[in-house]
Amino acid sequence: MRIQLKTVLDCEPDVAWRALRSPAALREIYAPLMMMEPETEFPTMWDATTTTVGLSLAGLVPSGRQRIDISFDDHRSDGVRILVDDGAPLTGPLALLGSWRHRMAVAPAPGDAGKTLYRDRLDIGGAVAPALWLPLWVVWQWRGSRLAELAPTWAYDPEIQAVDEAPTA
Known part of the structure; x- marks a missing residue:
């Protein structure tokens, strides 16, 4: 089963x-x-890596552990960059799923x-x-609204500018 989200981020x-x-x-x-x-x-930034996280609802109700298994497809000729998580829920309700594959793609907006x-x-x-499709679909819609809300606040890397050197005496 598939859950999809498509939106334009600012x-x-x-x-x-x-x-x-x-x-x-x-x-x-x-x-x-x-x-x-x-x-x-x-890490500060994901590399191709595997890690495990504990999940909790609102930081109060433990809801399981999730393995995050990151890889990238970011050298495509069409300019689309894709982050792939082939991890899996390890414990909790989502661990009842038989398979899990999460892909996130970015490209310039048309x-x-x-x-x-x-x-x-x-x-x-x-x-x-x-049985889990609808609850996950709801979370994905909420996730989309959070992405749209947060995207304009994500920091830009400062431009590196050459500094004029002062003359030495």
Whole structure:
């Protein structure tokens, strides 16, 4: 079964790509509904990596552990950059799913290269997938609204400018 989200974010594609690769941005997107606590310290930016997080509803109700298994498809000729999470729920209600694959893609928005076309796809499988599809769809809609809300606030990297050197005596 598939859950999809497609929206235009009010930020440049490079900024959205940086945010997708940021564990801090991921935590911000899900807060305050879902809190993530890493079993080992998060890096500043995701590389191709595997890590495990504990999940809790509002930081109060433990809801399981999730393995995050990150890879990238970011050298495509069409300019689309994709972050793939082939991890899986390890414990909790989502662990009843038989499969989990999450892909997030960014590209310049059609007609406005200063904005980002964001696509998010979650493929789930297993006997309980039909029962969990609607709750996950609701979370994905909420996630989309959080992305739209946060995107304009994501920081731009400062431009590196040459500094004129003062004459030496």
